[in-house]
Amino acid sequence: MTTTTTRTAPRKRAANGAGRRDSADEIGLDALVGHAGYAVRRFQIWIFQDFIKTLGQVDIRPTQYSVLTVIGANPGLSQMAVAKRLGIERARLVHLLDGLEQRKLVKRIKSKADRRSHALHLTVQGETALAKFKRLAAEHERHVEDKIGKANRERLLQILAGFT
Secondary structure (H helix, E strand, O other): OOOOOOOOOOOOEOOOOOEOOOOHHHOOOHHHHHOHHHHHHHHHHHHHHHHHHHOHHHOOOHHHHHHHHHHHHOOOEEHHHHHHHHOOOHHHHHHHHHHHHHOOOEEEEEOOOOOOOEEEEEOHHHHHHHHHHHHHHHHHHHHHHHHHOHHHHHHHHHHHHHHO
């Protein structure tokens, strides 16, 4: 019986003597492999990158899309209600709304019930734009389905429903 040993090229050593790995795929993740938070974060990065790429032609970010969608579905909501529902810091939402208002997608109307508050509405231009954004977002969701499969996408939405 003969045994054959296969030798691999020696790894290059870094200055500190540790083995150097050039490819990200060669770097071990150890316990991170079993961490749901790590996997969800990596998937979120992929999702956001695809969303931004797919909706890049209309210059809409995921948070802007969420805000426009909620306002479109609930005209007259206060800024506070939108911020609370979407889990957005109030100051960040104000800045985001300023940008959407400058683009003439959203209008703030002083509340008749509370003069310190504003009711949020889509403009006519905002309603038209949101319809286009939704079509592009549906394309993005098809990309997600292509990446993980239809059944997995549906199951993922079921799992995550408790967090929405």
